[in-house]
Amino acid sequence: MDFSFTEEQQAALEAAQAVFADVAPDGVPSPALTPGAVAEGFDRALWARLAGADLLSLMAAPEYGGSGLDPIALCLVLRESAKVLARVPLLESSAAAYAVQAYGGAELKQALLPGAARGETVLTVAANGRTGHDDAALAVTARPDGGNGDGNGNGKNGDGGGGGGWVLDGVQSGVPWVFDADFVVVPATSPEGRAVLALVPCAGPGAAAGLSLAEQFSTSGERLGEVRLDSVRIGARDVVTAEGAWDHLRDLLTTGTCALALGVGTRVLGMTSEYTGKREQFGFPVATFQAVAMQAADRYIDLRAMEVTLWQAAWRLSGPGRGAAGDGGPLPASGDVAVAKIWASDGVRRVVQTAQHLHGGFGADVDYPLHRYHAWAKHLELALGPAAAHEEALGDLLAAHPLG
Numbered sequence: 001m002d003f004s005f006t007e008e009q010q011a012a013l014e015a016a017q018a019v020f021a022d023v024a025p026d027g028v029p030s031p032a033l034t035p036g037a038v039a040e041g042f043d044r045a046l047w048a049r050l051a052g053a054d055l056l057s058l059m060a061a062p063e064y065g066g067s068g069l070d071p072i073a074l075c076l077v078l079r080e081s082a083k084v085l086a087r088v089p090l091l092e093s094s095a096a097a098y099a100v101q102a103y104g105g106a107e108l109k110q111a112l113l114p115g116a117a118r119g120e121t122v123l124t125v126a127a128n129g130r131t132g133h134d135d136a137a138l139a140v141t142a143r144p145d146g147g148n149g150d151g152n153g154n155g156k157n158g159d160g161g162g163g164g165g166w167v168l169d170g171v172q173s174g175v176p177w178v179f180d181a182d183f184v185v186v187p188a189t190s191p192e193g194r195a196v197l198a199l200v201p202c203a204g205p206g207a208a209a210g211l212s213l214a215e216q217f218s219t220s221g222e223r224l225g226e227v228r229l230d231s232v233r234i235g236a237r238d239v240v241t242a243e244g245a246w247d248h249l250r251d252l253l254t255t256g257t258c259a260l261a262l263g264v265g266t267r268v269l270g271m272t273s274e275y276t277g278k279r280e281q282f283g284f285p286v287a288t289f290q291a292v293a294m295q296a297a298d299r300y301i302d303l304r305a306m307e308v309t310l311w312q313a314a315w316r317l318s319g320p321g322r323g324a325a326g327d328g329g330p331l332p333a334s335g336d337v338a339v340a341k342i343w344a345s346d347g348v349r350r351v352v353q354t355a356q357h358l359h360g361g362f363g364a365d366v367d368y369p370l371h372r373y374h375a376w377a378k379h380l381e382l383a384l385g386p387a388a389a390h391e392e393a394l395g396d397l398l399a400a401h402p403l404g
Contacts, residue, residue: 009073015053016077023084025369031221032366038221041180043087050088051119059098064113070318071252075259075310082263085376089124089177091256095249096123096185099197103245108237124181126172126227127253137195137246140170142188145233164236168198168229174216178202178225186229187246195246199238208232220379251337255313258344261380262306265351268373269299272355292358299354302347309340331401338394345384352377
């Protein structure tokens with residue numbers, strides 16, 4: 001059994017390390033000192049460099065200008081991005097494009113994916129629902145459009161008229177980068193109870209009629225948005241109705257978030273090691289004290305558990321069966337994703353709390369970057385949700401898929 005990364009995955013990792021090498025985590029004002037967003041938009045210069053290094057097209061098929069790699073490669077790059085708190089929609093845009101590639105129609109793929117692979121088209125996903133606790137698809141309803149419009153209210157999608165399109169109503173909360181994206185992928189529930197994915201234009205004069213945005217802010221100081229849809233019409237081409245599309249996109253977003261948590265935790269533990277190795281008490285580095293060493297060792301174990309469960313989940317999502325039971329495990333991939341979430345949600349919290357404790361008051365100094373990582377870790381922990389909920393979901397899967 002070979003657990004090493006492929007040459008292509010390793011090349012993606014090395015390219016990411018080169019791009020992020022000179023990115024400073026304190027390139028924007030401190031969230032502790034900023035009442036609103038730390039910046040109006042994401043780091044466009046870094047986004048262009050990622051595009052130039054072909055890191056925005058990792059999972060795109062060659063016919064769309066991509067490398068044809070898998071979620072493992074994306075997670076390797078995401079881990080590196082989180083080490084420097086890179087402010088780019090890499091996860092959301094890549095995951096949305098991958099879902100369209102896997103489940104969308106030929107016309108939609110040709111219209112969307114080449115631009116996304118070049119970084120010219122930015123995508124985001126409304127994955128939190130209205131409260132952040134329920135399935136996001138339940139927060140929006142999608143019904144067939146029986147009117148005579150063009151399908152999206154602004155004349156762009158001619159195949160949506162005459163009842164061929166969809167009408168969306170509902171609210172999605174905490175949507176990242178929605179003020180900067182060209183399209184937001186909105187999961188919604190059809191009258192038959194099926195989950196569909198609607199690509200809603202959300203930027204500039206081309207924004208869908210009936211779409212409104214309200215500012216929200218994350219603990220890390222990033223600008224989020226509440227997306228309100230009031231009879232928003234979307235053409236049939238821009239709605240993905242294939243079975244399993246939302247489930248796979250949700251699992252990929254979650255696994256990518258676990259990769260971000262691993263990157264944050266890895267850098268924080270490294271900062272803690274550097275600090276405790278230099279900070280002296282009674283003439284000795286505090287890292288040599290048994291109590292300090294034991295706490296650091298516990299957090300190292302957390303990181304290794306976060307890492308192994310992350311790669312298991314990413315591998316399941318990369319398989320030919322896209323995470324179905326029997327393609328690499330007795331449970332669907334959502335079981336491995338739940339395990340990764342359990343470790344990432346609790347693990348990143350424990351790592352930053354221990355780091356703050358071992359840094360003493362220095363950890364709260366706004367001129368030192370640790371407090372930024374703490375804010376990001378809290379945002380990621382909230383995005384992943386409590387470990388107890390994932391344990392309950394895992395129990396339900398085990399009840400539905402008995403082992404042995």
